[in-house]
Amino acid sequence: MKSRGFIITSLASVVAAGGLGVGGYYWSVAHVQRWTGMDHLGFVNCNHCHLVRVEKLPWAKERPRHPAPAGLAVSPDGRRLYIALDDVNEVAEADTATLQVNRRIKLAGGPYGLLAHPQDGRLFVTLRHADAVVELEPERLTEVARIAVGKGPVCLAYARTEAGERLIVANSLSDDASLLSLSPLAEIARPHTGREPFATAMSSDGSVAFVVGRIAETKDFVTPAASELTLIRAATGRVLKRVPLESAHLAEGLATVASRGWALTPLVKVRNLIPITQVANGWVMSSGLGITLADGQTVQVPLDEANDYFADPSGIAVDPAGRYAYVVSGGSDAVSVVDLERLSDWLSKACELTRREAVDDLSLSAEYVVARLRTGRNPRTITLSPDGRRLFVAERLADRVLVVDTATREPVGHVALGDGGVWDPIRRGESVFTKAAHTFQSQFSCRSCHPDGHVDGLAYDFDGDGIGDNLLDNRSLHGVAGTAPFKWIGSNPSVEVQCGPRFARVLMRTDPIPPDDLKDLATYLQSLPPTGWERRRDLALTPTQERGRQLFFATTRPDGTPIPRDRQCQTCHRPPLFTARIPTAVGTRGPRDATDFFDTPHLLGIGYSAPYLHDGRAKTLEELWTTYQTNDLHGVSSYWSKHQLNDLIEYLKTL
Amino acid sequence: MNNPLNRNRRPGWLAGIFLTVALAAPAALQAEPVVKDGDLPMPLIERFENFGSKDGIPTHKVHAVYKTRDGHLWIGTWDGLCVREADGKFKRYGPEDGLSHKMVLCLTEDPTTGDLWVATMRGLNKFSGGKFTQYTQTNSGLPNNVVYGCDVLDDMVVVATAAGAGILNLKTGQWRIFDHTNSLMHEPWCYAVKGAKDLIYWGVWGAGVLEYDFKKNTWKEYRDPDRDFHYDLVPDDGLINDITSWLSWEDGILWQNTYFGMTRYDGRRFKTWVQDKSPLLSNFTQFVWPHRRVAWIGMDKGVSVTDGEVWVNYEVGTDGEGIRTLHQPGAQPEKTVMNTALANRFVLGIYVDDEEAWFATSDGLSRGVYATPNPYKKLPGIAAAR
Incomplete structure (x- = not known):
């Protein structure tokens, strides 16, 4: 009897458990379908919609900080090297003779770009996360002035103009540049630039400020990319010219050559519309140097060799004589030395067609690249001593600065800032x-x-x-x-x-x-947080943004008509990540697409990641609900007024 | 050539005869005015130079004219945006160059960056460093694609559209829009906009003028007190009419155009003018450009220029000659026949500075050459800000 009872009990338990399992399965499917309004969905794990907490995510947790060198500057007498350490909120000062760090000062806000005044040595620092430029007194490195600029300032350049001294600051997150006067420290103008401006330079006569955007302009999604080089009158802020760097992006460096009237821009020559099969043929991405001539014409020449590429060129420095340009390659741990005299000779002989096709001829670099210097991991920025005899290269992921003798092109040593952090995954x-x-x-x-x-x-x-x-x-x-x-x-x-x-x-x-x-x-x-997360997360919503939030979470139209669950914003873009991580069909399938269903992107930092939709056809957020909305499939927007659409956009920018 | 308003296209021989007669029989013509420019609050135009298709302007109808601070002259036409180049010819920019629509309605300049803002029948454009950036109602927060007017005030671009008013913050990229649902507008049809220090004025069809204090976020409405559509029953009691066809502001003075007369408001007093009771050429006023507290008014019968006391009118005679009439208080009108005239009497846009005056008309572009070069050098105390 005992065994029979046990068997019956066991069977009953199994049946009950099975029943619970099957019942639970069907309940969960019904639950998902009911709350999403999507009848095609089967079982979906609970954590698509529940149990997600931002504070538990890796990017929300404190991570190890490293003294990674960002911007570099040398004092006018060449004796001191300043190093911006944005990750640890410090500025370091090193002795260029001993290569020892003399002192490090705290400077909150992510000090990134540096500039030493060429006469009196005052140090100007861009605070990338605090949207400001500060002026430091050089002897004690104490702050004497501060001014608000655009968002995400990363680089600055100096010129003496007919109207006084000027700084031009590249604001990487607001796509503009701040033109500052020095006496007093004030903003004169903030012209728009190309997308994500990352480098600046001034012409030697102080007449023109150059700003280059590292991301290509948002165009029709089948139009070749082009970053913008913006020419601005340094005295007034008037925009003189916008030069498209055709098929180029990731332009992160700028230098001018006084003796030749050139502006030099390292760039990545990207051919994104060519199928990726062409990687094997070297036709997808290569590194180049954009040369904007005095007449505004731009010529692009390669930095790579036929079978050896020097990826991710960024920082550039030109010696005082204008003879050599030094270009760092962050992906290849190298500095390419470009003989500008030889480059000029080649330019003078090249016809227009040759100039136009030059960047695709990887054998050409042998004409003017005279040396490749090896560096530590991920060199990003570079500067020269005022006399041009010492080259300083920020090895960002090695936590040190390489010092090179430009005469011998041999390393002199390193300024050590940290241990390289190899212990940190x-x-x-x-x-x-x-x-x-x-x-x-x-x-x-x-x-x-x-x-x-x-x-x-x-x-x-x-x-x-x-x-x-x-x-x-x-x-x-x-x-x-x-x-x-x-x-x-x-x-x-x-x-x-x-x-x-x-x-x-x-x-x-x-x-x-x-x-x-x-x-x-x-x-x-x-570990990467959403773009601009730190600067947005504690801000209260404005009335406009609050109206947009209410629209985002609306479940009914103003007249009380229910909005179907599968077309409510919050269903697919469920907080806190603003995605339920379920592929959905919102009527965006294009003629060459194989499916109606696309992954639901999260919306954190959405304001910074144009263009939109799976193929990038929507250049702005507005276009999602104007040009590319289909039968209210991507949210029910047909009842929105223009006011409401604008409110929603402003709310989305806060995410 | 079939345009009935075109009075300035006569055969060359006719102009020759006219000139000969003028030279041979000066006594037959009215004498040059005894009043010198320096005695008047405005410069006198002594001749007009006209520009059309022979100069590269792509169409006869010119809607707007504007000279930027770098000296370039821009015109907005029925068929594109044009700039006058060093050789005097006009270079055209159209939709193929990135302009959102070929019909350009209004032009203004950002004084710090030099960006040219171009209002069109389909969107607003920024022309900066040789590149157009489009703002439309589908790709931005622009209230409506039909943009009649635009202006730049500090970090703001303000627009008047067929479906409301808009403010674009150039630093944040945020649009604020206003219509009958969130402002004092009775309907959202805005014809004109002008920034005025801490205020923005919108000219609204049927709602007079709206004043917006953007720091306090408050609105004030200026209406025609008598509300009569055709008559200004009580002069100087307020706006002359609620149908605002254009407006502008300079140096503390607001000027309002309507199709029923003209208004001046200095912050304390209103002054209204109609053609039957003043030297105003026509009640059909459609553009005003204030310069040094003098209004240059474009209308269907030519141009009136006034500081409120002295008037100078420029008309096109029946034979295409120019007619200039000076009205001074207490004096008989002084009429002068000029060898040259406006390209057309239907004046749609005006630009005036210390050196010259430009007129956009429905049949070409005209430049007014002052009798006394740079007459304003004698008037240093008057504000130059516009």
């Missing part, structure tokens, strides 16, 4: 992210398309599904933690899979990233 992951060695012939790195983990604003044609089909907008990696699955069709369940062996075969055309490196890479990517 996030740091190791960033090193993988920025290393071009993982791609065929070191043509590019992850950063080449995702500057600092963000977007380059371009659509790419991955050929695995056919040439010309399924063009895909590049998505930001900021805030990706917890937003799996990945890819626009949502087929990759994790960052490791997204960046794994298949990716290596499709894109990098080389061996996969080793497992340990891949793990570090995933750790790094998941």
